[in-house]
Amino acid sequence: MLSKKCQYALHALIYIVEHEDSDRLTIQEIADKKNIPKKFLEGILVDLKNAGIVGSKKGKFGGYYMMKRPESVSVLEIIRLIDGAVAMLPCVSLNFYESCGRCDDEATCRVNKLFSAVRDETLKILSGNTLADLQKVGGMGKKEAKKVLLKKASL
Amino acid sequence: MLSKKCQYALHALIYIVEHEDSDRLTIQEIADKKNIPKKFLEGILVDLKNAGIVGSKKGKFGGYYMMKRPESVSVLEIIRLIDGAVAMLPCVSLNFYESCGRCDDEATCRVNKLFSAVRDETLKILSGNTLADLQKVGGMGKKEAKKVLLKKASL
DNA sequence: GCATTCCCTACCGATTTAATAGATTTTCGT
DNA sequence: ACGAAAATCTATTAAATCGGTAGGGAATGC
Numbered sequence: 001m002l003s004k005k006c007q008y009a010l011h012a013l014i015y016i017v018e019h020e021d022s023d024r025l026t027i028q029e030i031a032d033k034k035n036i037p038k039k040f041l042e043g044i045l046v047d048l049k050n051a052g053i054v055g056s057k058k059g060k061f062g063g064y065y066m067m068k069r070p071e072s073v074s075v076l077e078i079i080r081l082i083d084g085a086v087a088m089l090p091c092v093s094l095n096f097y098e099s100c101g102r103c104d105d106e107a108t109c110r111v112n113k114l115f116s117a118v119r120d121e122t123l124k125i126l127s128g129n130t131l132a133d134l135q136k137v138g139g140m141g142k143k144e145a146k147k148v149l150l151k152k153a154s155l
Numbered sequence: 156m157l158s159k160k161c162q163y164a165l166h167a168l169i170y171i172v173e174h175e176d177s178d179r180l181t182i183q184e185i186a187d188k189k190n191i192p193k194k195f196l197e198g199i200l201v202d203l204k205n206a207g208i209v210g211s212k213k214g215k216f217g218g219y220y221m222m223k224r225p226e227s228v229s230v231l232e233i234i235r236l237i238d239g240a241v242a243m244l245p246c247v248s249l250n251f252y253e254s255c256g257r258c259d260d261e262a263t264c265r266v267n268k269l270f271s272a273v274r275d276e277t278l279k280i281l282s283g284n285t286l287a288d289l290q291k292v293g294g295m296g297k298k299e300a301k302k303v304l305l306k307k308a309s310l
Numbered sequence: 311g312c313a314t315t316c317c318c319t320a321c322c323g324a325t326t327t328a329a330t331a332g333a334t335t336t337t338c339g340t
Numbered sequence: 341a342c343g344a345a346a347a348t349c350t351a352t353t354a355a356a357t358c359g360g361t362a363g364g365g366a367a368t369g370c
Contacts, residue, residue, distance in 0.1 A: 002243050004328065010266050011257045026346065034257055040329055046348070059337020060345045075269060088157050102166045102189055110289040111165055113300045114230060114280070120301070121276045125269070134265040145268045146275070159359065181315070195360055201317070214368020215314045 006082040008036045009044050013078065016054060017070045017131050024063030044082070051081050071132035079126065086126065087119045094119075128153035161237040163191045164199050168233065171209060172225045172286050179218030199237070206236050226287035234281065241281065242274045249274075283308035 002010075011034045016025055027045060031038040045064055048054045055067040079086055085096035091106060092115045103109035129152050137145040157165075166189045171180055182200060186193040200219055203209045210222040234241055235250060245253035246261060247270045258264035284307050292300040 001240060001245070003326090007244065007255065007257070007266075014265060024346095028346085036257070037329060039331080042348080056347065057337080058335075058345095058347045060343095061338065062336080062346045064347090085156060089162065090156070100162065102162070102191070107297070108293065110169060110293055111162075113292055113295075113297070114284060114289060114304055116297070117301050117304045118277055118280050121280065121305075122273055125273050125276065129269060134269060137268055138263065138265055140268075142262075142268070142271070146272050149269055149272045150276075158357090183315085192360060194362080197317080204316095211316060212368080213314090213316045213366075216369065217315045217367085219316090 002079065003083050005040070005044060006079055008034070008041060009048060009078055009082050010075070012036065012041060012044065013048070013053070013073070013131055014134060016064060016066055017135060020066055020070075023065055024057060024061060025065065026063045030064070047082065048078075053078075053081075069132070070135065071130050073131045074127050075129055075131070075134070076123065076126035086122060087115065089115045092116045092119050094123075125149065125153040157234065158238050160195070160199060161234055163189070163196060164203060164233055164237050165230070167191065167196060167199065168203070168208070168228070168286055169289060171219060171221055172290060175221055175225075178220055179212060179216060180220065181218045185219070202236065203233075206232075208233075208236075224287070225290065226285050228286045229282050230284055230286070230289070231278065231281035241277060242270065244270045247271045247274050249278075280304065280308040 012030050015030055015034055019025055027038055027042055030036065030045075031041045045054065045056070049056055049064075049067075053066075053068050053073055054064050056062065056064050076086065080095060085093040087093035087096075089100060089111070090096065090098035091100040091103075091109075091112055099106075100112075103112065106112050129149055133149070133152055137148055140148065167185050170185055170189055174180055182193055182197055185191065185200075186196045200209065200211070204211055204219075204222075208221075208223050208228055209219050211217065211219050231241065240248040240251035242248035242251075244255060244266070245251065246255040246258075246264075246267055254261075255264075255267075258267065261267050284304055288304070288307055292303055295303065
């Protein structure tokens, strides 16, 4: 499961992308519209800012806006930023690897093999789709959206 | 991430399947061989027993053994039993659904669509492979194993 | 009867999660 | 210069979860 923090981050980002025209969005507005605790969202946006994904302006008429282009921000990078590992086992994680301590040889470990496969399939989808891609599937039906999201992922 | 408990459960089960010939395996032996805290493993095996996956015998020369056939126990069912939801969001979980409270309509929610796709791909692999399938990929190389695991999953 | 083994209930400490509080700094309009 | 509005910083908290332990009880075989 993604943490609430990560879920909030994704929804907040999508909201920001959706409203790129209105050039400053306050924490308060995002919190209200997306039903996120304001103070909690505050910290999330700082993380996103430190990662260079959004920018901010202080003071009156300040607020947040996209820094990177939506088509260059993958969902994967948000998850890794906020939650860390995506893999279901530490010993198959690419970015947060740790030995599991149970198998003496990972190359022959059956569990390792299975969850490596799961990881690969998951990463394909999460790295292959950006905030911009999510915008596009907005109006589509379930089936069509899935097809598009998976096609994107197989590149 | 799977919990340690779930990782222990999978490794323990695989060990039991691998040693089906020696007809009783004690907690102590499994704990030693798989490097799992004995007392912790105790509780795990009770869960697996209550689910009808393994059986046990008390007293001297007692121990654990497989109750269900390895080819009828999917990895998915172990995970659901021990950890619960597999999906990355509560609102896309089939067995542990909860509303996320952020989107007013799940049918049009972009996040929901994306993680539904991830869930589908993940479930295909985890439900399509059993403890017996894991045995088979034991000796294979990475590439070959992956191919087999994914083929199994596409049925 | 005794050793062995599973089984049950309870507990514990550390960490993480989700959230809140309060004070500070920056910025803008007037 | 002033005041309102906004982001920012530091600290704290309450609750839940995780990983693990303790200790006794119950069944079984010799």
